[in-house]
Amino acid sequence: MNKELGYVWEGTFLVVVVIIGMWVVQVLGNIGASIDEQADAEVAKTEKKAVVQLTGNSAKGKALFDEKCATCHGVDKELTGPALRGIQDRVKDKKLLHDWIRNSPAVLKAGNPYFQGLYEKYGKVSMSVFPSLTDEEIDNILLYIGM
CATH class of the missing domain: 1.20.5 (Single alpha-helices involved in coiled-coils or other helix-helix interfaces)
Structure with missing residues (x-):
């Protein structure tokens, strides 16, 4: 058992x-x-x-970004200038942002506090000017970096 x-x-x-x-x-x-x-x-x-x-206007924006912006800016990484992803959240005024991209010294001269802060933070070096960029081209760059 x-x-x-x-x-x-x-x-x-x-x-x-x-x-x-x-x-x-x-x-x-x-x-x-x-x-x-x-x-x-x-x-x-x-x-x-x-x-x-790689499609549509964002592809044009990437090409323009690589040509005009990538020397000083990363999309998500600071280089000589700030990372650009989220710039449209930081600068709500689209016209002001376009003005900055085309002629940063003029915007600095007008005394915008956000851009004055960037100027101070990045060693008082003015951003390159891009007077020939159209609104559409700038919007394509913003579309690319906003993705």
């Missing part, structure tokens, strides 16, 4: 171990799936962003 009781306990123990093992595998599988889903979502977001940047 003791021998049979021992077999029952061993069998019960094995069933419990198997159930716990299955639960651990399931939990680890869910964690792995969650990580994979997050990675897939990030890849999809990056791919979507890359596709958007």
Whole structure:
């Protein structure tokens, strides 16, 4: 009888171990799936962003940014000047922003506090002037950096 009781306990123990093992595998599988889903979502977001940047007016904006702005500015990184992503949130007046891009010394002379602060922060170096940029070209650059 003791021998049979021992077999029952061993069998019960094995069933419990198997159930716990299955639960651990399931939990680890869910964690792995969650990580994979997050990675897939990030890849999809990056791919979507890359596709958007290479189409329409934002592609024109990227070309202009690379030609006119990238020497001193990064989209998300400070260089000689500030990172430009979010500039439209920092400067709500579109005409003022266009004026700054075309002729920064004139805007500084007018005493705008935001641009005066940038001038001070970046070593009192005036931004290059771009008087030939049209409103549409500036808007395309802003579209590109805003993505």
